Amino acid sequence: MDGRQKVVVVGAGPVGSLAALYAASRGDDVEIYELRGDLRDPSTTPLNFTRSINLALSERGINAMRHAGQPKLIEHVMAATIPMRGRMIHGMRPNGELYEASQDYDVHGRTIFAIDRGGLNKRLLDILEEMPNVKFFFNHKLTGADFQRNKAWFVVAEKEALAAGQQPREIEIDFDLMIGADGAHSSVRYHMMKYTRMDYQQEYIDTLWCEFQILSKNDAPDSRSRLKSKFKISPNHLHIWPGRDFMFIAIPSEDGSFTCTLFAPAAVFRQLEADREGVQLAPFFDEHFPGVTSLIPPPELIASFHQNPHLPLINVKCKPHHCSSSVVIVGDAAHAMVPFYGQGMNAGLEDVRILFGILDKHAAIDSSMATEAGVPVATTRAAQREQALAEYTAVRVPDAHAINDLALHNYIEMRASVLSPVYRLRKFLEESLSVYVPRLGWQTKYSRVSFGNERYSEVVAKSEHQGRVLVRGLIGAVGLPLISGGLFLYFRYRRAVEVSLRELLQGLAGFLNGR
Numbered sequence: 001m002d003g004r005q006k007v008v009v010v011g012a013g014p015v016g017s018l019a020a021l022y023a024a025s026r027g028d029d030v031e032i033y034e035l036r037g038d039l040r041d042p043s044t045t046p047l048n049f050t051r052s053i054n055l056a057l058s059e060r061g062i063n064a065m066r067h068a069g070q071p072k073l074i075e076h077v078m079a080a081t082i083p084m085r086g087r088m089i090h091g092m093r094p095n096g097e098l099y100e101a102s103q104d105y106d107v108h109g110r111t112i113f114a115i116d117r118g119g120l121n122k123r124l125l126d127i128l129e130e131m132p133n134v135k136f137f138f139n140h141k142l143t144g145a146d147f148q149r150n151k152a153w154f155v156v157a158e159k160e161a162l163a164a165g166q167q168p169r170e171i172e173i174d175f176d177l178m179i180g181a182d183g184a185h186s187s188v189r190y191h192m193m194k195y196t197r198m199d200y201q202q203e204y205i206d207t208l209w210c211e212f213q214i215l216s217k218n219d220a221p222d223s224r225s226r227l228k229s230k231f232k233i234s235p236n237h238l239h240i241w242p243g244r245d246f247m248f249i250a251i252p253s254e255d256g257s258f259t260c261t262l263f264a265p266a267a268v269f270r271q272l273e274a275d276r277e278g279v280q281l282a283p284f285f286d287e288h289f290p291g292v293t294s295l296i297p298p299p300e301l302i303a304s305f306h307q308n309p310h311l312p313l314i315n316v317k318c319k320p321h322h323c324s325s326s327v328v329i330v331g332d333a334a335h336a337m338v339p340f341y342g343q344g345m346n347a348g349l350e351d352v353r354i355l356f357g358i359l360d361k362h363a364a365i366d367s368s369m370a371t372e373a374g375v376p377v378a379t380t381r382a383a384q385r386e387q388a389l390a391e392y393t394a395v396r397v398p399d400a401h402a403i404n405d406l407a408l409h410n411y412i413e414m415r416a417s418v419l420s421p422v423y424r425l426r427k428f429l430e431e432s433l434s435v436y437v438p439r440l441g442w443q444t445k446y447s448r449v450s451f452g453n454e455r456y457s458e459v460v461a462k463s464e465h466q467g468r469v470l471v472r473g474l475i476g477a478v479g480l481p482l483i484s485g486g487l488f489l490y491f492r493y494r495r496a497v498e499v500s501l502r503e504l505l506q507g508l509a510g511f512l513n514g515r
């Protein structure tokens with residue numbers, strides 16, 4: 001067998017960093033190439049990347065970090081999270097009264113966690129830095145790759161050289177395995193397409209997003225003394241102001257503030273952007289997101305709307321996720337999704353756990369075991385990797401597609417279904433069955449996605465099955481008494497019913513014939 005592998009990770013976001021950690025923990029020589037500067041260095045990080053962006057971390061992401069072979073990692077990460085036990089729906093009653101309604105995510109009390117994405121990323125980079133077999137290359141942009149000869153090219157944007165007016169230089173590197181974790185607009189994916197017959201689908205939804213902030217009580221300009229709670233609204237909820245076409249959400253931060261996001265159609269953004277003075281913005285919020293202007297004063301609302309970027313949401317599906325033994329894509333590079341299930345990063349971190357589980361399995365099959373197991377004997381690491389990557393694509397693509405679709409569908413749920421009685425009835429029935437008849441193994445789709453590690457494609461299949469059983473049960477529960485009641489009335493008052501029916505049919509025939 002070959003010796004140590006050289007693994008090149010492109011992209012030092014949360015998914016690339018975790019992939020590097022998994023590879024380094026297995027003794028591989030790991031090089032991480034990142035387009036931007038080191039995010040821990042404030043002097044090289046552009047201002048818009050220093051802002052705290054909060055995400056919902058859930059079981060799949062946590063589980064992937066749990067298996068990274070670094071016990072301290074999960075301890076540190078979880079210490080900087082805030083549990084969110086449910087959605088807090090905000091609205092206004094017809095009489096103008098504001099209300100808040102809590103909807104727990106899980107009948108068993110499990111929570112998801114608010115986490116600062118930058119903080120998580122920094123923690124991963126810190127751990128990697130301590131590993132002797134890991135090298136960082138910041139300000140390196142992948143510009144080309146040859147997946148037959150396993151070579152790649154990067155443009156190096158060195159600050160000093162650029163300041164001195166020099167052209168950025170290009171370097172050539174080689175590798176055994178490249179892991180592309182370079183986000184939704186992945187260069188690795190782009191170059192992979194030249195070497196494999198990749199099916200590719202990308203879609204921008206007609207929604208833009210923009211960030212706002214609810215300041216901590218202690219940061220508020222009118223705060224005079226230390227306040228009991230630094231949070232202006234419940235810290236243990238993901239707050240939602242649903243609207244038919246819009247949505248505003250708020251996720252808590254450790255410092256008492258909330259990172260908020262406005263989601264709205266592009267045309268609405270255009271209309272609000274045209275109003276440079278921001279005269280329309282506060283009335284727009286008062287109409288669609290009642291109560292927000294008392295949490296974010298209108299001048300701050302207007303400043304954030306005009307200063308922060310208005311960004312699109314992309315949905316990317318592709319297949320395969322690998323090419324030969326040379327390259328595999330993970331995270332947003334493989335399956336960028338809209339953020340409405342809070343699963344983009346979680347799914348990306350889970351990719352890493354599944355990928356390395358499969359690589360380990362194939363690496364453990366030596367020739368004799370392979371013969372016993374009836375699988376073709378892989379004589380080199382490259383051949384093993386090729387089998388492993390093919391298996392990874394076969395396993396992961398259906399799951400990536402499933403969570404992409406769920407995320408798209410959840411936008412409707414977050415904006416509108418959370419208010420619908422049918423949605424709430426189904427949630428109530430499924431949760432009641434989960435508590436009172438646990439042997440049936442019923443769970444809501446949300447619980448399966450956010451609190452478990454079942455394959456996303458299985459979650460979809462099980463949820464559809466539960467839906468069908470519920471509909472049949474409801475038809476039985478409501479339909480049977482109706483049918484029996486009808487039959488009873490018919491036999492009891494047969495003559496009267498027949499006369500009435502005849503008259504009704506005659507009347508109907510007359511109506512249809514224009515009489």
Ligand code: FAD
Nearest residue numbers: 011013015035056142182183331332339342343344345346
């Ligand atoms: P990225 O974070 O995009 O990192 C890619 C890295 O690659 C970057 O550092 C980039 O600089 C680098 N790079 C790019 N091109 C090159 C190149 N040519 N050469 C070298 N380096 C390169 N997910 C959740 O799980 N929960 C949530 O609650 C959640 N909320 C979200 C809310 C919003 C509004 C949005 C937009 C997304 C949300 N997500 C959420 C999704 C989550 O942010 C992403 O899924 C996650 O950041 C993807 O991580 P990544 O490491 O794959 O990619």
